[in-house]
Amino acid sequence: MGVYYYASQVGTTSTQSSSSTATTSSQTATTTAPTSSSTTTTTTSTSTATTTTTATSTSIGVQALVVEDLTFGHTPYAGGYPGWGAAAVWQTLIGVNLTAEQNFGQITFVPVLASNWTISPDGTTFNVSLRHGVTFSDGNAFNSYAVWADFYLTYYLSGNFSSFWSLLPLFNLTAVNFGPATISLMSQSGMVTPSSQLISIMSNQSWPVYVNGPDTIVFRMVGPYVFFPNSFSFGVAEITDPTFVFQNGGPGTPSTPNSYFVNNPPPGTGPYMVTNVVPSSSIEFHQNPSYWGASLNSAEVAANPVLDPGHFSTIIVQFKASDTTRYIDLTTGKAHISAVVGSNYQLVQSNPAYGLASFNYPATQVYLAMNTKVFPTNITDVRQAIVHAINYTGVIDQAVFGQGIQYVGPETPSYGSFYNPGNLPPYGYNVTEAKTLLSNAGYASVTL
Numbered sequence: 001m002g003v004y005y006y007a008s009q010v011g012t013t014s015t016q017s018s019s020s021t022a023t024t025s026s027q028t029a030t031t032t033a034p035t036s037s038s039t040t041t042t043t044t045s046t047s048t049a050t051t052t053t054t055a056t057s058t059s060i061g062v063q064a065l066v067v068e069d070l071t072f073g074h075t076p077y078a079g080g081y082p083g084w085g086a087a088a089v090w091q092t093l094i095g096v097n098l099t100a101e102q103n104f105g106q107i108t109f110v111p112v113l114a115s116n117w118t119i120s121p122d123g124t125t126f127n128v129s130l131r132h133g134v135t136f137s138d139g140n141a142f143n144s145y146a147v148w149a150d151f152y153l154t155y156y157l158s159g160n161f162s163s164f165w166s167l168l169p170l171f172n173l174t175a176v177n178f179g180p181a182t183i184s185l186m187s188q189s190g191m192v193t194p195s196s197q198l199i200s201i202m203s204n205q206s207w208p209v210y211v212n213g214p215d216t217i218v219f220r221m222v223g224p225y226v227f228f229p230n231s232f233s234f235g236v237a238e239i240t241d242p243t244f245v246f247q248n249g250g251p252g253t254p255s256t257p258n259s260y261f262v263n264n265p266p267p268g269t270g271p272y273m274v275t276n277v278v279p280s281s282s283i284e285f286h287q288n289p290s291y292w293g294a295s296l297n298s299a300e301v302a303a304n305p306v307l308d309p310g311h312f313s314t315i316i317v318q319f320k321a322s323d324t325t326r327y328i329d330l331t332t333g334k335a336h337i338s339a340v341v342g343s344n345y346q347l348v349q350s351n352p353a354y355g356l357a358s359f360n361y362p363a364t365q366v367y368l369a370m371n372t373k374v375f376p377t378n379i380t381d382v383r384q385a386i387v388h389a390i391n392y393t394g395v396i397d398q399a400v401f402g403q404g405i406q407y408v409g410p411e412t413p414s415y416g417s418f419y420n421p422g423n424l425p426p427y428g429y430n431v432t433e434a435k436t437l438l439s440n441a442g443y444a445s446v447t448l
Helices: 098-104 144-157 180-189 196-202 228-233 242-247 298-303 323-332 344-349 380-388 392-399 413-418 431-440
Strands: 004-009 026-030 040-048 064-069 094-096 109-111 114-119 125-130 209-211 216-220 272-278 282-287 314-319 337-341 354-356 364-371 404-408
Touching: 064 323, 094 098, 094 228, 109 114, 144 180, 144 196, 144 209, 144 216, 144 242, 180 196, 180 242, 196 209, 323 337, 323 344, 337 344, 344 354, 364 380, 380 431, 392 404
Parallel strands: 026 404, 064 314, 064 337
Antiparallel strands: 004 337, 004 354, 026 040, 040 364, 094 109, 114 125, 125 216, 209 216, 272 282, 282 314
16 A cells, blocks of 8 residues: 655745645545445445645746656546646536535535536436636637537547446436547537537437537436536546547547547646646646636635636646655755655655645545455455454554544545445454454454
8 A cells, every 4th residue: 555645845936835734634444344245345445645735825927836746647537646737727517615625524516617507306407507708728619519529529439338427327328329420520510610410419409418509518317416516526527629639630439549639638728738748757737828717816716726827837747756766856956846655754744844735535545345255255254354353543554654534435524414324333443353253254263
C-alpha cells in the first residue's frame, strides 16, 4: 500500500501562503460479510486521500508554478488524482460543492457549465440548461450540440458499452444508432451551427440523451438515481471541443482511437489550456485568455471554487519517478509543489518551511475482497475471523502515518443518510474473537 502527499515551500511561489499541516482523510472501512452467494464481498477497505497544497495566492499572470508528480496524465481519461490540469481545462455540466465536501463532509451539487437543471417527478429525466456566452479556449462556441457530441462520441469509442457512463447502466441505449455514418455527418455539418439533418438526429427523443435547442440538453435514465449529478464528476463527463476533434481527423474508431489527441488534447472551457506536452515527461498549462469565468466576483468563486480563473499565468507539471529527486527538487526550489512518498512525508511534515494540505474526499480505497463462493471464504466464520484479525489502528499508523479514520464501507460518511443506513459498527481488532470463529469453522490449530 502506498501513500503520497504534495508539499510546497511556504512563501516561495506566492505573496501569501499557509504553513499549516492538514490531516488527510485516509480511511479504513469495513463491511459486514454477507452469508449470501454474492461473488465478492468487501470486508476491509483502507483508503488514503491524496493531499495537495491549497491554492496559493499571487498576482494573476506574473509567475509560473512548477509541480512535480510521479504519474503522467493530462486528459479526462488519463487518471491520476488530483488530475493536474484536467478539471482546470475540461469542465463538467455539474460539480460537487467542494466547500461542503471538504469542510463539512457533505455531498451537494453546484452548476458549472450548467446554469440550472430540473428533475422530472419520477426522478428519471434531467433537463439541464446551459450557461450562455461560454466558449472553448479556441473560440468555438459551447452549446448543447457539443455536449451531445461528447456523450455519443465517448459511447462510440467505448465500443458501445452500455455502462460507459461512470460504469453505471443508467441509460437505455438500444434505440441509439450512432456510428460512422453519424460521425461523417457531424464532420460535414460542423457542430457550432449544425445542419437541420443533424439537429433532427440530436433531437431524437427515443435516444436517452437529446438536445432541446442549443441551450438545453436532456438526460433520460432507465430509473431514478438521486446521485446522477455526481456522475458528472468523473472524467467521462468532462466536455471537450468536438469541432477541434473533427478538424484534426475525427475520433478514430473504438479499436484505433485517433492518437493525435494524446499529445494534442482538445480544448476545454476551463481557466487553463494545454499548450505543450512532452510524452511521459511534462505538461505545460497557460491561462485561457478567453475564459468565460474571468469576470466572476469573489462571492461566486467562493460558492464554487472550481470556477476560479487561476492565480498563475503558467503551470508546468513535471513527472519524475524518483521520490528522492522530487524531494530534493522541492528543497532546492526547483519545484514549488512536489509529491512526497513514504518516509519523506514525515520530513516535510516536521519542517515549518513546507506547507501541506489535503483533500478529505475522495480517497484512494485499498480493500480486501473475499469470494463467498470459494472455499474457505465461503464460510461465514472464516470471513468474520479474517476481519477481526486485522489491526486497523496499526494499518493506519504504519501505512499512512496515522492520517486516517475507520468507517463502514463501501460509501464514505460524506454520503449522509446513504452512508451506513443500518448504523453498523465497524469491525474491531479482536484476536480472541478471531480464534473462536476459526475454531467454530474447524480451524482451531491456526496461529494468529
